[in-house]
Amino acid sequence: MxxxxxxxxxxxxxxxxxxxxxxxxxxxxxxxxxxxxxxxxxxxxxxxxxxxxxxxxxxxxxxxxxxxxxxxxxxxxxxxxxxxxxxxxxxxxxxxxxxxxxxxxxxxxxxxxxxxxxxxxxxxxxxxxxxxxxxxxxxxxxxxxxxxxxxxxxxxxxxxxxxxxxxxxxxxxxxxxxxxxxxxxxxxxxxxxxxxxxxxxxxxxxxxxxxxxxxxxxxxxxxxxxxxxxxxxxxxxxxxxxxxQSDEGSCRFTGSEVIFRDDSLPYAHVALAFEAPGYNTTDYWTMLAAACMLGSFDRSQGRSENHAYHLAQAGGTGICERYEPFYIPYRDVGLWGVYFVAHKMHLEDMLYNVQKTLMGLCTMSQFSDVQRGVNAAKLLVARSVQGTIDSCHDVGFQIMYRCGRQSLQDSYDCLSSVNHNVLREVCDKYLYDRCPAVAAVGPTENLPEYNRIRAGMYWLRR
Structure with a gap:
């Protein structure tokens, strides 16, 4: 006994x-x-x-x-x-x-x-x-x-x-x-x-x-x-x-880059990522809203100059084929960043616009932009619980990570608490003057070197 x-x-x-x-x-x-x-x-x-x-x-x-x-x-x-x-x-x-x-x-x-x-x-x-x-x-x-x-x-x-x-x-x-x-x-x-x-x-x-x-x-x-x-x-x-009892191992993040150059590919695939909070942290909802604030773009979309997202407007000028933000949360750490596909001659221009947008999140986030991102995040959360299959997986993930389930209304309340001041503070914590992880595949000859990418993660005029 x-x-x-x-x-x-x-x-x-x-x-x-x-x-x-x-x-x-x-x-x-x-x-x-x-x-x-x-x-x-x-x-x-x-x-x-x-x-x-x-x-x-x-x-x-x-x-x-x-x-x-x-x-x-x-x-x-x-x-x-x-x-x-x-x-x-x-x-x-x-x-x-x-x-x-x-x-x-x-x-x-x-x-x-x-x-x-x-x-x-x-x-x-x-x-x-x-x-x-x-x-x-x-x-x-x-x-x-x-x-x-x-x-x-x-x-x-x-x-x-x-x-x-x-x-x-x-x-x-x-x-x-x-x-x-x-x-x-x-x-x-x-x-x-x-x-x-x-x-x-x-x-x-x-x-x-x-x-x-x-x-x-x-x-x-x-x-x-x-x-x-x-x-x-x-x-x-x-x-x-x-x-x-298995050992999960450490979750050490290292700012670095890896490049696989393959000039036979028509376009270069690039990802710029940062160390982000895990699934169980309070900053998870803020970073989710920040990812939704970046929007997404594909060249098949028309009238991109009228797009609500600034990065999508820049992409619509022809400097990229498509881009999308990503947030991959794990138990105690995560990856947050932007993935884009562009022609080899436009890599520097697209990377400049990505970093400019990220610095804008840290220093110049406006109330209307944050509300747009919060509403997009709410839609994303609502879609994750529609139907029995998605809802079952949502329950399972929360049970495994939190040993409890947060209701949809509670998730909405967490997102509603994100305003422009909170978002600036959290983005400053995880993005501003931080070493990114960079990965690239394809014709990457014109991709800026890592030191230049690292230097683009802060503004002296802040």
């Missing part, structure tokens, strides 16, 4: 540690969202709606941040193999069951989280939970499936290397977080791919997928009590091992 109580205290404290240091309470979730934590640490969250369909997802703390250089890509490899059959169910039996029940499974792997999802009718939730249970308790990695997926992933690696944007953002993470696990690619490398086998995949499933790293989330017409009972029946007996 004492052992069980001590392990329960460990799992509760670990959940608090992984969710910005506080335990969740019923007041922290909207009325239609309910949260339960089992004694072994598994989190169960449900959002009850009147949708005729349900989305049930299994979230796990897994990804390239939890990998080492020697096994980088193992979680992405497991993602491709997990639905290929179990010890008590063959691949064909699983496919027949999904076809007859109308269940559609999917899986995604990121740098910090891995998500297994199922879209189904509410009455099929028991089948979905049972399949998730077989995934973790009865994984069967057959040699023929391993070789087939190894071939598929080899082609996926080739396709990824042929996509300039994907290569660019992989390079951006490598230079911004160099020497840390966040620098690793999700897809891994060809060398590691050849070394993965069934025994190693089974060991990773057993050792890494501990109960205190898991969360079951549903959105739709699924009752919370039924969901909790089903999960407790299948996973309540899982006992976590405190020794298997």
């Amino acid at each position: 004492n052992t069980n109580l001590s392990f329960l205290k460990f799992t509760r404290s670990l959940v608090r540690h992984r969710s910005c240091g506080r335990a969740c309470s019923p007041s922290e979730v909207p009325s239609n969202t309910k949260l339960t934590i089992l004694p072994n640490g598994i989190r169960i969250a449900t959002e009850e709606t009147r949708s005729p369909l349900a989305c049930i997802s299994l979230f796990a703390e897994a990804g390239s941040r939890y990998e080492k250089a020697c096994n980088n890509g193992i979680f992405h490899f497991i993602e491709h193999l997990i639905y290929k059959g179990f010890k008590s169910m063959t691949k064909s039996e699983l496919q027949d069951l999904c076809f007859c029940s109308g269940i559609k499974f999917s899986a995604t792997t990121g740098r910090e989280l891995q998500v297994f999802s199922a879209r189904c009718l509410p009455e099929c939730s028991l089948i979905v939970i049972d399949i998730f249970s077989k995934m973790l308790k009865e994984p069967a990695f057959f040699e023929n499936e391993i070789e087939m997926e190894r071939y598929t992933l080899t082609k996926e690696l080739i396709d990824a290397d042929n996509d300039p944007k994907q290569v660019l953002f992989d390079y951006l993470h490598q230079t911004a977080f160099q020497g840390t696990p966040l620098a690793q690619r999700v897809i891994g490398s060809q060398r590691n791919l050849k070394s993965f086998d069934a025994a190693y995949c089974s060991m990773i499933i057993k050792d890494h997928y501990q109960p205190y790293k898991l969360a079951f989330v549903s959105s739709g017409c699924v009752k919370h009590d039924e969901m909790s009972q089903q999960v407790n029946t299948h996973f309540g007996c899982m006992q976590g091992d405190p020794a298997m």
Whole structure:
């Protein structure tokens, strides 16, 4: 009894540690969202709606941040193999069951989280939970499936290397977080791919997928009590091992640049990024609004000179093909910046306008511009919870990062509190006179050197 109580205290404290240091309470979730934590640490969250369909997802703390250089890509490899059959169910039996029940499974792997999802009718939730249970308790990695997926992933690696944007953002993470696990690619490398086998995949499933790293989330017409009972029946007996707590690694940001020159490409792809706050910080909402203030532009748009965003007006003069801001938040750090595609002779002009706009955010943000960005951010947040699938993923991300869910109205209130004075202060903190991380792919001969880019991050006339 004492052992069980001590392990329960460990799992509760670990959940608090992984969710910005506080335990969740019923007041922290909207009325239609309910949260339960089992004694072994598994989190169960449900959002009850009147949708005729349900989305049930299994979230796990897994990804390239939890990998080492020697096994980088193992979680992405497991993602491709997990639905290929179990010890008590063959691949064909699983496919027949999904076809007859109308269940559609999917899986995604990121740098910090891995998500297994199922879209189904509410009455099929028991089948979905049972399949998730077989995934973790009865994984069967057959040699023929391993070789087939190894071939598929080899082609996926080739396709990824042929996509300039994907290569660019992989390079951006490598230079911004160099020497840390966040620098690793999700897809891994060809060398590691050849070394993965069934025994190693089974060991990773057993050792890494501990109960205190898991969360079951549903959105739709699924009752919370039924969901909790089903999960407790299948996973309540899982006992976590405190020794298997994974190390997230450091999140050190390094201002630097990486350039892959390829004159065969018609345009250059460039990203300028800065160290930004993580998902759990109060500055997250301000930086989200700041990203929305930059707008976006594509050359296919007409009448760009009448665009509301100043950077889009500059892009419409022909100095870029397209641009878009990005904000990639992680648990404790993030990347915030601008990605653009331009002709090699216009790189300096476009970069000048980007830095001019960023300095304007820090020093000359106007009330009307901030309100436009806040309203655009509210629209972005609203779109992230429309439908059962998006809403389920939103609940899962918040449960994994915060151990609680913030309602849409609370998110609106956080964004409404951002004014021009707050935005100037926060942008000055993260952007003004800061060393950026620069990544470029393509004909980059005319891209200014890093010292000149760094010098453009402050104004002497401030």
